Amino acid sequence: MNVLAPQLTEKMALTLAASLLAAAVLLAPVAAAQAPNASGSSQNISASSHDRWLHVRVTKPGNSEETVRVNVPLELAEKVLPTINRNRLHSGKVRFDDVDCHGVDLHALVDAVRSSKDGEFVTVQSKDSDVRVAKQNGYLFVHVFEKNRPKKSQVEVKVPMKVVDALFSAGKDELDLVAALHALSSQGDTELVSVKDEENTVRVWLDSKNVTDSLPSHP
Amino acid sequence: MLLAKLALGFCGTVAVAGAYTFHEGIMRVEEDHYDGRHVHVWVPAAIVPMALHFVPSRHLERALEHAGPWLPTLRALTKELKKYPEAELVEVEDANQHVRIRAHQGKLLIDVTEPGETVHVACPLVMIEDLARELEARSPAA
Numbered sequence: 001m002n003v004l005a006p007q008l009t010e011k012m013a014l015t016l017a018a019s020l021l022a023a024a025v026l027l028a029p030v031a032a033a034q035a036p037n038a039s040g041s042s043q044n045i046s047a048s049s050h051d052r053w054l055h056v057r058v059t060k061p062g063n064s065e066e067t068v069r070v071n072v073p074l075e076l077a078e079k080v081l082p083t084i085n086r087n088r089l090h091s092g093k094v095r096f097d098d099v100d101c102h103g104v105d106l107h108a109l110v111d112a113v114r115s116s117k118d119g120e121f122v123t124v125q126s127k128d129s130d131v132r133v134a135k136q137n138g139y140l141f142v143h144v145f146e147k148n149r150p151k152k153s154q155v156e157v158k159v160p161m162k163v164v165d166a167l168f169s170a171g172k173d174e175l176d177l178v179a180a181l182h183a184l185s186s187q188g189d190t191e192l193v194s195v196k197d198e199e200n201t202v203r204v205w206l207d208s209k210n211v212t213d214s215l216p217s218h219p
Numbered sequence: 220m221l222l223a224k225l226a227l228g229f230c231g232t233v234a235v236a237g238a239y240t241f242h243e244g245i246m247r248v249e250e251d252h253y254d255g256r257h258v259h260v261w262v263p264a265a266i267v268p269m270a271l272h273f274v275p276s277r278h279l280e281r282a283l284e285h286a287g288p289w290l291p292t293l294r295a296l297t298k299e300l301k302k303y304p305e306a307e308l309v310e311v312e313d314a315n316q317h318v319r320i321r322a323h324q325g326k327l328l329i330d331v332t333e334p335g336e337t338v339h340v341a342c343p344l345v346m347i348e349d350l351a352r353e354l355e356a357r358s359p360a361a
């Protein structure tokens with residue numbers, strides 16, 4: 001008995017050690033893979049109910065049809081944008097000057113748009129292009145149709161007025177992108193930008209899906 | 220009895236070291252050429268930030284000159300991406316090529332498929348965040 005006991009203990013210790021080693025080596029990567037998933041599952045639930053995704057799709061039809069799809073969570077963009085300090089972009093705001101606006105006072109323009117009644121209020125028709133700007137049901141619509149370019153193009157922009165207000169909330173010569181994104185996150189599913197010409201189709205829209213499987217119905 | 224204690228101590232140490240080494244997952248780079256060449260690299264993610272200490276400082280300084288301003292962005296991006304276990308971020312597709320960048324269970328996956336070659340990269344987001352933090356700490360501005 002006295003001889004067998006140490007041998008049994010030794011075997012048990014070895015078995016235990018080997019099991020521990022095997023378990024640690026085999027389970028560590030699994031645990032590492034599961035950990036973010038487990039913590040992320042609750043966040044995923046909140047993501048599905050609260051998160052808003054900005055989608056961009058660029059399609060170039062032709063022999064070798066090219067498609068680019070970009071999906072960005074608005075919350076992520078809100079957090080990441082202020083960390084980029086490059087050129088005119090600083091702390092989530094972008095600077096512009098009179099040269100960019102061709103002498104147009106954008107703040108005065110937005111004030112004028114804000115205080116005007118719903119309906120069409122700017123229409124410019126020329127040989128080259130038609131530009132129509134309108135405010136309706138809390139949205140700013142911009143419609144540009146270029147007629148005489150070699151490749152006809154059509155640009156439609158639909159932005160909630162709340163987002164426009166947030167965009168111009170920074171100061172005289174700045175656009176507050178983070179504030180605009182924050183305002184955008186409270187909006188429902190909507191198509192924001194649509195550009196069509198003979199070569200490309202570009203669409204930017206907002207919804208709560210994390211994949212580019214469908215576009216909202218065209219406004 | 221002594222042997223058992225030694226074995227237990229050794230295995231325990233190895234187990235703890237193994238668990239620590241793999242606790243952040245594995246960084247995986249796989250490159251397959253259709254002519255038969257394959258490059259497969261699997262590295263424990265925890266080792267990568269540690270390996271920075273062995274990079275000669277002159278090389279690191281040069282890299283930091285270019286990457287330095289983007290490190291806070293990289294850190295914020297990875298920190299935020301961890302909140303999205305499944306996300307298709309970028310997809311570019313044409314007749315020949317297919318590029319996908321997505322987040323999947325705490326990893327950033329980059330898949331490139333083109334005629335004659337496929338590349339798959341999987342980086343744990345924790346590793347990228349640690350790497351960005353480590354590089355920020357070593358940048359001259361810090």
